[in-house]
Amino acid sequence: MASTLDSFTARLQHIATQPNNARLAAYESLISDLLQQPSSKLSSNDLLQATSAYLRHAVFSEQNSTGGGLVIGRQALTALEHHSGRLAEEYELQKRDKDRMQDIEDESMPSVADRDTRRQLLENALEQLQPRTLSFEEQASSLRMQLASLLEAEEDWKEAAQVLLAIPLDSGHRNVSDHFKLSIYVRIARLLLEGDDPVAADVYLKRASMIIHNVPGALPSHYQQQQQQQQQQQQQQQQQQQQQQQQQQQQQQQQQQQQQQQQQQQQQQQQQQQQQQQASGSSTAAADGDGTDGIAATGSGSASASSNGSRHKLEEPKVLGLQYRLSQARVYDSQRRFAEAAIRYHELSYVAEIDEDDRAMMLSAAVTASILSPAGPQRARTLATLMRDERTPSLPQYTILSKVFLDRVIRPDQIASFEKLLSPHQIARLAPSCGPSAATSSATSTTGSTSTRHAPSTVLDRAMIEHNVLSASRLYDNITLAGLGALVDLSPGGAEDIARKMIMQGRLKGWIDQVGNAANAGARGRGVLFFVHQDRRGEGETTAGGLEATKAGADSSGGDGSGTGGAGGEGGAGSAGGAADIDTKWTRRWDQQIAQVTGALEDVCQRINKVAGSTAAVA
Template sequence: MSSTSESFTARLQHVATQPNASRLATYERLISELLQQPSSELNREDLLGAASAYLRYAVFSEQNSTGGGLVIGRQALTVLEQHAGRIAEGYESRRRDKDRMQDDEDGGIPAIADRDTRRQLLENALDQLQPRVISFEEQASSLRMQLASLLEAEEDWNEAARVLLAVPLDSGHRNVSDHLKLSIYVRIVRLLLEGDDPVAADMYLKRASMIIHNVPGALPSQYRQQQQEEGQAAAGSAPSSTAGEDAQGDAQEAGTGAAASGLKYRLEDPKLLGLQYRLSQARVYDSQRRFSKAAIRYHELSYVAEIDEDDRAMMLSAAVTAAILSPAGPQRARTLAMLMRDERAPSLPQYTILSKVFLDRVIRPDEIASFEKLLSPHQIAELAPASASGTSMAATTTEGARGNKSIRHAPSTVLDRAMIEHNVLSASRLYDNITLAGLGALVDLSPTGAEDIARRMIMQGRLKGWIDQVDDSSTRSGGGVLFFIDQERRGEGETTAGGLEATKVESSGGDGSASGGATAESGPGGSAGTGDVDTKWTRRWDQQIAQVTRALEDVCQRINQISAASILSTAKGIVA
């Protein structure tokens, strides 16, 4: 032990002989003098040694950690934490001031101003505190939040989140307001997202969603009812009015308890917490590839006036990207229409591909490559490889024997899947039907892979059509035809690509089908609507057959006429 630590320890032991009324003031004076000493007089090792002695003799001594002296020990630990934070923050602000930096280069900066030293001091305090954490629970929480702030400043996101996760919020030994809980949960979610752990972030986001409706002013009115219903369904919470009153009461009680122990939590404004929660929610949806929900959340935030204009532009850009990557179908169509009506959209770099997706145009490879440069890593992440069936393997072997390039059986990335599904949907606007081989050539997949994509979209209700699986084993080319149900845009608002809906057949026979006593043939589901659709397509098929038959008859008549004229001219020549 150095002479400084020995001298400081001796002074602490002398203070222990003083009465309770004067001990705390002496402890505060000693720790203030210790932390303010410049590094030229008190280096890092000596400071950490003296701080450890302070914890041992002033905080966790038998005299100050049991019985009536426990109050002295708690307040002594609070004094250490507050003075360390205040001195370090003061020199941090001075370090940012270029005019004062020249005055601080002579070694006059205290060792506690160094982040590594302060971090080590806080970690040592938490280690010594661990066996007595129940008696010093509130002080331990304050130390952890201060340590998390240091780690966050060093961009050690996952470690900062781990420190905050250890803060006891439901221990039963103290009253913690929902406002403070929400602040910590939202902060944990943000740190986990920065640390690229969306799964854990989603778990704590759900915890925040259970209590956010108890914090008045955290969410706008349109969100409050939705969040309250989700919270009641998950935990059976009380109505929002009662919950809001309880939250205010909890906050007052927590504030009173903090003031009594000398601690003051700097709680963020509820509206700011609500914005951070909503942004975290959008980022979680985006990270989990739930792009439809992410696009809606980002677009809502892009209209919040309290957010900086540049940040709102970034959120609008994120909304456009998420909408383009979302599964092709009616829901994406509505989101695209909403974004296209936004007057700020033409200024975005994604506007060209946005307009093409909106208009159901086929996206070309060069356009996809340009769009890919604007995406985040998780938006172009590789998908799990799909297992190839026997038919798919045969198709690949045949194509390889012909000397053509290899054919893929499934999308390879998140972007690839989104663009393939969009192009399948675009094909439904161009054709009444298309062979699976032709569809595969359009989307750069094997016929079997194109069939899998189309079948999945039909099953999920994102594409209206049916597949005629023709047996074409002789060519092994994936025989089959994909028929698209007539996709007519109905209404003024349904003018976007992908806004597909099944043909609506009115019971009054508006499309020529019989009504009243007539009975439509039911489809597999046994519903009248399905039968009407099948009947309509049967009539259309009959009309096409009739047109081909008439054209064939015309050709035959012309051939007969030409043949008769030729025979007649030959006969006239012979007679002449």
């Protein structure tokens, strides 16, 4: 095949001798004929060698890469990118058609239709283009987008993302629209998510969030943003008009000065020879003006060629907006921000433009994320919304969803069946706990039934333990830490840590009474967790010891409830709740604490007296 390469190179050299207006058509015809050659006549290696020669002579030669010939070089490179992509797409369409597949033979397939060959061709072109990227930015972007599509089809996600990352979007040599930037950022984020790199995907989603408001139709609330942009544009137009007026005034002043100078020159032009010299000078200036117009025309042709260089169609703004929102939900899910992910998934499950099967998957993901989200008022609202959705009964997670919504205790066998439906990152192991409660609880192995676990081990385990603690608050007025640990399969110290964290974050209403010495590991299990009984979705806050609840009960009873004492509380026990009942409960709890402290104080006093008596007897 050496003769074929020699003849191809000779044709390139012959085209180089032709004028500019004929070279472009000759280059495009030559590369089109070359790429259409079947693999039986032109092997992959010969094709790669021929395209390398084409790049050297038609694109990167001194004649076509500098000055006015730069337009020819750009168009020649665009022809290579366009025809290689077109032929590959046509063959892929034929390959998908099973009826026509019988008439297609591998020998008639163009060499450029082979994925490995086309990948190497694009990589060679980008490698040769690297030193001249500033002159061929538009063409380099098109080549990179085509190479990224090829790598994406081969499921090489990270490599495809790296190819797109090299596209210059903030270059000062060309204007890049926000629509194009948004499409690149969203595509990079999707590829990184497929490559299990949510951290890097989050970076490019944040960049997309800064410009998505500038793309009309990308988000549902773009109308208000458009109005804000219009106002900003109007302000900018007013400023431009003011600047133009100032420039016009300056131009008028300059014109007046020029007129005065011309009058002085006319007075000095007394001789006819000087007038002839001025006429010859004006003809020379006219000739210079014609040359300038020719350069401007060349520059405009270059600009038009650059603007038409990218043949890749951008996604519609609405499609880009949906891809952005879905990628955002996936990033929240991978970052274990399940409450936010559930909201995003549920919103997307209502979009009519998405396929029905995909919407069902998003609804399923919303249910899973809501169950794994931290137990509290926010999750309760999300669960209520999902339970009202008429589509959720058909999901496999509906059984556990209903139990979680009704605040029922979730048993280990139910957790195991739900675990089979989760993704790997949703059952990932957590870092081992090293809190003070876990450290002191390591010695509390007084009974064989006490759990030795001090903290949840996985994301699912943590979500279910917090839910069961919240469920216990609906069943009991109070529970010992040992009993709570037995319920959630944790040590008393570990159960205390979970309850304390939920109380501090406002997700559980209650307080903890640590009986005995807090440093004594054996006394930790005798601590009691008291729950504040409020409405399921209550908004009230509580303070240490339940003083706020007592105050609320007294206020609701008109200020007289605090003086009723125990008799009033007993009398109101049979009624359907009331301020006196709440007051009585807290009064009893405080009386018990006071009695315990008083008994302990008397015990201490007796011991001191005994020690003092024995000391006096010895003396």
